[in-house]
Amino acid sequence: MKGLLKSAWKPALAVAMAAGLCWLLLAFSGYDAGLGFTSLYEATFKNLRMFGNMLNKACPLLFCGLAVGFSFRGNVFNLGADGQFLMGAVAATWVGIALSSLPGFLLIPAIMIAGALGGALWGLCPGYFKARYQVPEVITTIMFNHIALQFVAYLVRYPLKDTTQINPQSAPIAAQGQLGYMLEGTKLHAGFLAGCIIALLIFFLLFKTYLGFEIRSVGYNRVAAKFGGVNISRMTVATMLISGALAGLGGAFEIAGSSHYLYEVISSGYGYTAIAVAILAMNNPIGIVFSALLFGFLNAGTTAMQRAINVSASFVDLFQVIIIIFVAIATVATKYKSRPTLKKSGLKFLSKKEVA
């Protein structure tokens, strides 16, 4: 409990500061900040239906946040969760339509596997380029995001277009492949719950398995990891594969749970918000569940806020920025302070307890 408090005060302070600054910003720009924050709050807590809606909105952020946080652990800056999410959604839609003869208990797993594979493959290329040719992943992953975005726009206009609709969108996936609603009176699907379980699995993978240890060792100190016998290239590729699969799975849940069909803006920048989600949780998978809830809450409320006080829904971006910068600085400040003792610094991962 003491450890939890010790690690949670920085994110908590960051959130409080961001909220305070945003309030001031709104007030100084002549908006009714009180009304804005009230509408933000009501968009989630007004009734059970709204609450379920918020959990659904937090679901893609949870998966993309896990993807980004996982890659940061391995010192890979996967800014491409957005593209991987989209390709996961594409694969899921395709399977959901093509294998419509399968019964539900087979089709739903097939959709999920397809989503994870789609995302993993989309993450594999930048990972391989980084491992083999030292191409900076920050550039390639962003380029892959743009390519994926255009690819989805193409698919929903031509090969996958539902000709009965005016707007460019795909046909819905088979009904037995769609996830049911978990709570009466809500549209809550199993995505967020599944995300929580996967967060636990990722936590286990990172901190209790040899693979996780190797990935983290690359993140802590590349040189030391290399001398310790870790194959850096393989770990980079593995990190991107798993990270891409997580984001792709998020895309599959979005298709099977929420929209049931593919459309152009199925990701409203989830992969970018995910950076804030991961940073706020300091890349801890369990923490990411909570920060995904926070950002899901914000995302669910910004449209209401836009309606209430006519401030752009992008206002939530500024909230993210304050949080990221504050946490990034706070992390480094404490890291450097503990440096002279060598206990808590980069050498920590070599301690006997963790090797064993």
Next chain:
Amino acid sequence: MDQFASFLASTVRMSTPLIIAGVGLVVAERAGIMNIGAEGIMLIGAFAAYAGTFFTGSYWLGLLVAIAASTLTTLIFAVSAITFRAQQAVLGAAMNIFGSGLTSVLFRKYFFYSGSTSGVVVHSFPTIELPLLSKIPFLGVILFKHNVIVFLAFILTMLMWFVMKRTFLGIKIISVGEHPRAADSLGINVILVRYLSTLFSGAMLGIAGAYLSTAQSNNFGVDMTSGRGFIALAVVILAKWQPLGVLAGAMIFGAATALQIALQNTGIDVPANLIMMIPYIVTVIAVLSVSKRQVIAPSAKGVPYEKN
């Protein structure tokens, strides 16, 4: 022949923002700072130039506003990355979200009229024909019939080539990026050099953004940079961290974009969305082909410096 000339002229126009941004980023990266926030900072420049031009009526004042706004935004990045030594990639990602969010909010507040997604058209930099030079057949159209920022881009590149190769300041910048500790022991103020280089890259990104909204077009659009900041980072790699190399690197992407536009205008029977992938695919292939040949980046790139 005429069509080819206008394609090359379009290439020059499309590569201009990448040249300006690339030169700025080369200087920052030579000093050891990887400014991944280029995209967001450029977007702020584009918006500031648009807003400045709208309210003052002068695109020159708009350009100044863009430089000031982008430099100020870069200052946030610089303080966190250099003084507080936070991770540059993380901060850069934050700057991109910041640029996208802030410009969307402000654009909606001040320029959003009854549901239209674009704002009011403003005055933009006119095309100038350089006397005599623009009369040269073929080359005249390609090189000497552009707006003033295009010429400015070439002058800036030459200037920075001179600074980096022939002045003591250039050596200072490079040494700070290669081995900050050694530079420090020789009495070079590492922190100051890094601050100035980073802020310079911010000012350049501001000009590049201003070009997008008040020279290449006469309007601002939400997220109008569409990846150009990251392509500029790719140009830096292609240029092997040399100012003159930026010209060549930027031309490749300029040509890819010009090709995309030309293909769309010819009404060729390929879906527009597939054509729009071209610049991004070219970026990946180009960076990949250069990186295969083992380009050496400044050794302290992205590593914070802590003075003892």
